[in-house]
Amino acid sequence: MTTARRIPVAIVGGFLGSGKTSLLRRVLTGAADTAVIVNEFGEVGLDHQLLRACEERVELLGGGCACCTRRADLVRTLRDLLDDRDRGRAELRRVVIETSGLADPAPIAFTITSDPMVRHHFEVERLIVTVDACNGPAQLAAHPEVAKQALLADELVITKVDLVEPEARDRLAAQLSELNPAATIRTAVHGVLEHEALRASAGRAEPGARPDGRAPPPPARAGAGGHTDDVRTLCMDLDRPIDWLGFAVWLSMLLHARGEEVLRVKGLLELEDGTLVSVNGVQHVMHTPEHLPRAAIADPRPGIVFITRGLDVHRLRDSLETFQRLARAGAGVSGR
Amino acid sequence: MCILCYGLTGEEHWTDVRVGPEAHSRVRARRRRLLSQILAAYGLDYSDDPTGLTSLVSDRKGNVVVARSLGEVWAASEELAGRGLDPLEPTLLGRLANEG
Numbered sequence: 001m002t003t004a005r006r007i008p009v010a011i012v013g014g015f016l017g018s019g020k021t022s023l024l025r026r027v028l029t030g031a032a033d034t035a036v037i038v039n040e041f042g043e044v045g046l047d048h049q050l051l052r053a054c055e056e057r058v059e060l061l062g063g064g065c066a067c068c069t070r071r072a073d074l075v076r077t078l079r080d081l082l083d084d085r086d087r088g089r090a091e092l093r094r095v096v097i098e099t100s101g102l103a104d105p106a107p108i109a110f111t112i113t114s115d116p117m118v119r120h121h122f123e124v125e126r127l128i129v130t131v132d133a134c135n136g137p138a139q140l141a142a143h144p145e146v147a148k149q150a151l152l153a154d155e156l157v158i159t160k161v162d163l164v165e166p167e168a169r170d171r172l173a174a175q176l177s178e179l180n181p182a183a184t185i186r187t188a189v190h191g192v193l194e195h196e197a198l199r200a201s202a203g204r205a206e207p208g209a210r211p212d213g214r215a216p217p218p219p220a221r222a223g224a225g226g227h228t229d230d231v232r233t234l235c236m237d238l239d240r241p242i243d244w245l246g247f248a249v250w251l252s253m254l255l256h257a258r259g260e261e262v263l264r265v266k267g268l269l270e271l272e273d274g275t276l277v278s279v280n281g282v283q284h285v286m287h288t289p290e291h292l293p294r295a296a297i298a299d300p301r302p303g304i305v306f307i308t309r310g311l312d313v314h315r316l317r318d319s320l321e322t323f324q325r326l327a328r329a330g331a332g333v334s335g336r
Numbered sequence: 337m338c339i340l341c342y343g344l345t346g347e348e349h350w351t352d353v354r355v356g357p358e359a360h361s362r363v364r365a366r367r368r369r370l371l372s373q374i375l376a377a378y379g380l381d382y383s384d385d386p387t388g389l390t391s392l393v394s395d396r397k398g399n400v401v402v403a404r405s406l407g408e409v410w411a412a413s414e415e416l417a418g419r420g421l422d423p424l425e426p427t428l429l430g431r432l433a434n435e436g
Contacts, residue, residue, distance in 0.1 A: 326370060
């Protein structure tokens with residue numbers, strides 16, 4: 001586990017007009033130590049001390065995979081923020097990056113975890129995506145970029161719920177939960193978040209989340225229709241403790257081979273000694289695994305969610321079990 | 337940088353983070369055994385130094401590639417095997433199931 005505390009970075013995405021700025025405005029009230037990075041100053045109605053604009057400038061790295069693009073502009077902006085903090089010009093406890101409406105958030109996560117300097121000072125905390133209760137269903141069907149943002153999110157916020165009937169809100173929540181069971185779903189009105197989650201994540205029990213709002217994860221199911229027809233979700237309940245080494249070797253091999261097909265991995269693992277570990281990844285980019293205190297989790301049921309595109313999810317379970325058996329068989333090996 | 341060989345160490349891979357109470361030396365030994373079993377299915381050998389900083393992947397023709405993280409191990413293995421390594425491949429899983 002990491003020892004030094006890195007500065008958490010929240011990424012806020014969502015379609016144009018879906019309520020990102022209203023949400024940010026509320027969150028930033030009185031938060032002078034939070035820096036906000038936006039694409040252009042003029043596009044946001046934010047008046048905040050630590051506001052930075054950076055024009056998206058991407059550099060393709062590696063083998064040309066779309067998620068492995070580095071945001072050079074973002075690296076420079078984050079380094080500038082650190083510089084300001086170190087010179088005593090500003091406090092810096094948190095960073096929020098607002099993406100442009102149709103941006104793919106994966107390169108932002110890749111940039112923060114791959115830059116040799118930035119990754120020692122910052123860590124991606126969560127990806128929050130706003131979905132407009134009125135127009136969300138149509139946007140999800142019409143814009144693949146919106147659906148991808150929703151697929152990758154840790155937290156989905158349904159905004160403008162005061163403008164629709166509760167049934168329409170619940171239908172959208174069910175659609176989003178079907179699309180991304182790994183995400184917690186909340187609602188917001190005029191940028192004010194409801195305290196309790198409408199639905200908690202099936203991939204990881206969120207501290208403080210309401211257990212009764214949680215939909216039971218089915219063994220395997222397809223994603224929503226339309227352009228996401230090739231998206232498949234597997235919610236894997238883990239009914240026996242996991243051998244961490246076997247899991248880590250398996251998942252790293254899987255992401256190396258199939259990283260473009262595995263859009264999202266999120267889960268809570270229980271090791272042989274009872275330790276709980278959360279894992280969280282977006283395409284090739286895995287966040288640092290975290291030990292979680294059992295007491296902080298409302299529903300510590302181990303399980304892992306895979307959201308994939310064009311992958312036969314049933315093969316994942318067999319493969320993981322084979323690697324687990326092999327790793328356990330080697331558990332009698334002594335160190336040298 | 338490694339103080340013994342002056343080689344540049346690789347970037348920390350997410351699997352390098354210590355998870356659980358198992359001793360580092362034991363994890364390294366188990367990892368060595370597991371990777372050897374997986375790579376043997378592709379006609380490759382795996383070894384690493386006791387510190388675990390550097391891994392070597394070799395083929396049976398004497399070609400050797402140095403890897404400094406698990407991510408680099410997969411890339412090196414692909415290079416030597418001349419094909420992708422896929423944990424979902426039925427042939428690989430059948431072979432590993434017999435070893436487990």
